[in-house]
Amino acid sequence: MLPIHDGLSGIADRYDHFIIDVWGVLHDGVKAYQGAADAMRFLADKGKQNLLLSNSPNRSSRVVEKVIGPIGIPHDTYKHILTSGEAAWAHMRTHHAGQKVYTFWDDENPTALDNLGVTRVYDVREADFIYGSLVPYDAVELQYADVLAIALAHKIPFVCGNPDRVVGHGDSLHLCVGTLAEWYEKNGGAVTWIGKPYRPIYDQAWEMLGKPDKSRILAIGDSLVTDVAGASTFGCDVLWNVTGIHWEELKSDHAANTIDPAKVTVAVKGHARPTGLLHGFRV
Template sequence: GVSANIMDAAAPVWIDGIGDIADQYDAYLVDLWGVVHNGSVAFPWAVRALEELRRRGKPVVFLSNSSRRRETNLAALAKLGVRRELFADLITSGDEAWRALHGVSCQDRPAAVGLPRAVLAAERILVFGNGADDAQYMAGLPGRCSVPLAEAEMLLARGCAALSKAEGEFAPATWHEQETVLSAAAERGLPMLVANPDSVRPDGADSPMPGRLARRYVELGGPEPHFIGKPHGAVFQTALLRLSELGVPEGARVCMIGDSAWHDVRGARAAGLDVTLLCS
């Protein structure tokens, strides 16, 4: 796989654009929400930066904490006008969680390696959903189904908008309703898998995200959750493996571009990567 070289820097350096650093690195990992788009539109300056990296032959892999699957995000990017030729691949925490539960080989999916049997073997899952594609997400997992709390063997946190009521059935849920379920699950000591470690949505209202569910679960006495996604190391390992498969050589200089000090900077630095932090 690729092991990145860290460029020495005594202090952060301000840059005016991607052109200032493009040739200092061999490949880039790039966050999506807040960096490439805001959920509604792709940022023109981000598209121009991707075009410049492509012109210079720098492979880009998007690395996102989206709880949705890779294909869902690819379709969303196409709709936003982010052309497929501008990036080499896309890795999401939601897709890595799905692959771990599906049983995809752990050899090239580090996220599954650290998960306990209680998670990997659970068949009946209480899902905290995003309210959009929850039924579709679960339908692709053979041998597993979404259930209410009373039947659950584990919790899957991929959103804060809905709760599973039966196989393939989800209902909107308030934060108070989710806290009530969390409290009862904590009493039973059910394991939790978090498919998006973000705590708040960057929507101007600080809407809660699965990371906040995880924190609240521990406060209520539940066991420590298991996280897939930034800043946790496994998803960075997966991204570096993917770059290696794309032909990026051992010892390449890899830079993470993101907008979160907690998820992008913290995670990338722990993985041995330089970081470009967008400040807005």
């Protein structure tokens, strides 16, 4: 059985640097988890260097403005923030500047294409590439089938700025653009994946931290397929926060607010193995 940590107080002194997921660790898509701000303060007061690493398709500054600040996470409790949206923006600046782009959103990600010189088109057949970032919370995969089929026929490359398949929003889960990119790739389309679990974003985070010894880094995230897999490939320890998107499949049927070890064993089978489990991001 994997070790279970009921908070950070018993493990924090083993590490100097923390790579912390946002959705599913600090908040549930609507509000901060109880104790999350205190946990960030606890680590900062111990002199830990905290980096927030998110698969948000929004650029880093917008996540600070629209998410981190409003949920009450003090700015002085983390040194850096890096989002997949920021990494995707840098990728597009290098590889797609001046091209025509098709997106799945209207005006919900206003800074995603800033200063790239790209032109948004509303007929995918006119696009040089697709940028997958946001889809509406009520979106279903089927509604994009026609657009994706046309894009496949025209061999239009797909840049995925959020590899997550689903995202938590309060007590429910909603489709993410990673689901569309996965379908596109499985059907023969070319997809550039940007964000967790892929190595480049971890290397960038590592550089932002000053390239410390990886044995002194702890990653914390709630997704087996992005957070745990990505940190494992990168080569640092990782705690799987079980109170995030996997909670409903892991919780005990017999005791409130308790995980079922047998369900954990089933869940991790075939996935990268976390260093341990975290029962909520708190002190």
